Amino acid sequence: MFSLQNKTALVTGGASGIGLAISTAFAQAGASVHILELNTDQAQKVADELNAAGGRVQAHAVDVSKQADVRAVIDQIAAEGPIHILVNNAGIAHVGNAETTTEADLDRLYNVNVKGVYNCLHVTIPHLKANGGGVILNMASVAATVGIPDRFAYSMTKGAVLTMTLSVAKDYLKHNIRCNCISPARVHTPFVDGFLAKNYPGQEAEMFAKLAATQPIGRMAKPAEIGALALYLCSDEASFITGTDYPIDGGFLRLNN
Incomplete structure (x- = not known):
């Protein structure tokens, strides 16, 4: 079960933390994994390690906030064969409320966490349509659903990721594209x-x-636990699931009372 054999997956921010766990799980499940990462040295190190373990992983230098960079890399990957899976994992955090968050802070969070997701969706969806469908998985957060102290900008961006997920899931049903998101707690x-x-x-x-x-x-949570859920949601076993947010939170949303 949960095989990704003969699948090609893009994982943004796939060389550290949750992204590394997803890249690892996908590679172990047989996918051809393309890590899109700002930190190219770390991405290449991860690719080398996963390939040494029998994976098929490539590292690409990408700033997801720049659409031209995203397009150049993803179009090149698509020219080599069909893309089946996009995981929008790249993101940055910020601590602060509405008073202490500067305009520069807000712009920085928006450019990566919102515009970066949009850029990857905008470029990848036409390729998925051309290939007859695919799977998109976005990384949201429990901060998209409940109030978290001093996470004003971060919560704003993750709320956007959640609603972008619903919009994409609705718009591309007829194109056989599933779109879900995961909302981890800490x-x-x-x-x-x-x-x-x-x-x-x-x-x-x-x-x-x-x-x-x-x-x-x-x-x-352990990153590998998030990776396991991502693997399921991007596998054929989850073919009946779209437009859904999956909290993986140790009871944070429902049991903190």
Whole structure:
């Protein structure tokens, strides 16, 4: 089950954190994986490691906020064969409320988290249509659904990802394109470790425990758990699923009472 043999998948931000877990799961399931990544050295390192383990992975230098860059790379991939899966995972975070978020902060978050998703959708969907269909998976967040303290700009962008998902799912039903999104709660990624080291030096363990405890299940998610859900939603076993947001949150949305 959940085979991606003979499938070609694009994974933005696929060289670290959740994106790395998705790239790994897809490669292990037999997909030809194209990592679209701003950090090209890290992307190539990941590609080399996955290929050494028997995968078929290529790394591409892409700034998703620049449509011309996105088009050049995706059109080149499409010229080599059909694209079947797009995972819009690339994103950046920000801490701040409506007063402390600067215009530059807002623009930076928008350009990557919203415009970047749009750019990849805009360029990839015509290829999926030409190939008779495909799957799109967007990375949203629990912040798209509930209020999270000091996440004004981030929540704005993830709310946009959620509603873009619904719009694309509705518009492309007739083209056999499924579109869903995943909404993780806190996931233990290198970003979390870096954030704690920067903002709570000497208190990392204490603050990590506090953040983990906000999930009723008592811990943060592992990136591989998000990767497993992504694999299912992009597989043929999920062929009846479209226009749906999948919280993977340790009970965060429903059990925090």
